[in-house]
Amino acid sequence: MRHTEAATHGRRAVIDLRERILSGELQGGTRLFEVPLAELLDISRTPVREALSRLAEEGLLDRLPSGGFMVRRFGFSDVVDSIEVRGVMEGMAARVAAERGAAPHRLKEIKETVARLDASFGERPEDVDFDAYADLNEIFHRQMAGLTESDVIRREVERASALPFASPSAFLPDRSDIATFRRSLRTAQEQHRGIVRAIEMREGSRAEALAREHARTARNNLEYILNEDPSLLEKVKALALIQG
The missing domain is CATH 1.20.120.530 (GntR ligand-binding domain-like)
Known part of the structure; x- marks a missing residue:
């Protein structure tokens, strides 16, 4: 049950953050960190971490060498x-x-x-x-x-x-x-x-x-x-x- 709930939160986080990025709410160059996003989405850090990694794989985010992620700008x-x-x-x-x-x-x-x-x-x-x-x-x-x-x-x-x-x-x-x-x-x-x-x-x-x-x-x-x-x-x- 706990695993299923975490997976549901992870999917919701991916969808929510993707929409915020593509709508322009999270603009290119914005730095994203787990703790503030977890508070914003009212979920734990683990699904947020997984969502950020997923969005990086999709090409919407860049990983920062110092930690965290940044919303990409596109040519x-x-x-x-x-x-x-x-x-x-x-x-x-x-x-x-x-x-x-x-x-x-x-x-x-x-x-x-x-x-x-x-x-x-x-x-x-x-x-x-x-x-x-x-x-x-x-x-x-x-x-x-x-x-x-x-x-x-x-x-x-x-x-x-x-x-x-x-x-x-x-x-x-x-x-x-x-x-x-x-x-x-x-x-x-x-x-x-x-x-x-x-x-x-x-x-x-x-x-x-x-x-x-x-x-x-x-x-x-x-x-x-x-x-x-x-x-x-x-x-x-x-x-x-x-x-x-």
Whole structure:
């Protein structure tokens, strides 16, 4: 029982700290130590220690020679590479699902998610529920990997998506008044439909190409923020971790 409780605390600490880092709450260059974090999370030092080691393995933290950890800062190329890796893995997943043939009940589920994503868009072009879209987008990508019926591929897609800033909803702002992002979401939704259609029609090459192009949405949003409208940096806090 005690071992199970410690494992639960460890998982919770990893999730909590990862979210604090990727949300920008713990900014690049911040030093992290076991005791203050244990007090912050209201758990013992052991699961905190394990969580910090896990996040260092994920590449979100650097170990300090003097002890403790520091939240990493990332270069633009690091982020682009993470997005590209996810695109490659999701492209392979889409191709495999198409070539092997997806189970009807899984196709039904992902089509229902696409329909719910459609509902996050209003009648007017400027109406988008960002929060609903982000949540459903994560579900869509999990379901797409699940279409392969391969635990190996699903795990590797999850691993790639856990890379810093490689999440399918990376760089989505928490405001709904940004026209450029609304346009990118509508394009991404068209890609969702195209991917599912290609998988259903067992068009492997097309499914792979669409999935890889779809992953570039995050990169396009990042490039727009950094190159065209730096004022959006304040609306996407995680960008505080990225160096030019």
